[in-house]
Amino acid sequence: MGFEHDEADWIRQGQAGDPEALGALVERYQRMVHALTFRMTGSMTDAEDLAQETFLQAFRRLDTFRGEAKFSSWLCQIAINTCLNWSKREKRRDEVQRLWAENEAILGEGRVEAADAEAPITRRVTAGLMRLPTKQRAAVVLTVYEGLNHAQAAQILGCSETTVSWRLFAARAKLKRWLTP
């Protein structure tokens, strides 16, 4: 059985409440969802919680999935909205995280490299992403990491393509400044 065929079966069986089919869908997409939630939160703990939350929400409304979009895009939409809602709830924490990211950037590479010699780029990129406003971060995550075009990202974010383009333009300008060696 091919990839698409398996997936369609799992979705149909999952809609009927089959736990094995649901487990198979989680197994297939867990890394994608974790990567997205990590890039949106900059924290593995939050990413794990939000990944769970994403799958729970998706499965609770699995009967609304009609197959018009790819299952991965549909899941992506739920994940990003879960992260955006989380961000609203955690406004204060978000602010603390942003300040942490700013400090990280201001204190400079020397400190980062000394503290985390194995992945200075990872650390700087994560700090840079966390320093962005949430919606700009979402635009970067969807287009750069998930490979969506502006129209697809706009559909997921519930805004116009122009808005996505502006958010990306602003985000890129900042990231270039922060990440230039």
Add this chain to the structure above:
Amino acid sequence: MNDTDLNRILKSARVPEPPTEYWREFPGTVVRRLRQGDGGGAAEPRRRPALPFWSLGLATACLVIGCAVGLWLAGRPSAPNDLLAQNFELLREVTAMFPNSVRAVVADESGVRLVLSDQPDVPPSSPLLIRVCRGNRCQSVITFSGQTVELAGIPVEVLADAEGHVLLVGERVVWSSAEGGPLFADGKVEAHVLEVVL
């Protein structure tokens, strides 16, 4: 730096890799939470906010009253579920003790327990009795219109209409005492307004 360079740098940032065991267990964790009917508003099992001091008092009060009610009912000759429906006096006492705070009194095989609201925000109305049996497990709930209760593990909002019918509205189920029928595939439900003055 151009856009291509920036993309390259962004993509070179790795996502931390949890241990293999985590990936193996994650699907099971999700499915388990789903089957438990986890509400999942905010998935934050590791960061519970500290309980306010008064909630400890409230929890203790619930425990004491729950035990007292349980012992009292245990001393009676008939089954707790039926007693719960008949003992308006019990309901009066409990609602007098916690005015506008009693969301539900639940009786099942594990005993009788009170479900209280954090705030005294339960408007006075006629109590509603719901009895659910699934297989050989039965549960009786006395609650009020507008409250959300768990019936056989499924959260449902309980509503009473002007004609005295009871509606149970869940995420995937709607049941009305006017029409009857099953709420679950393998269960029976009865619900009606209790004509008592509290």
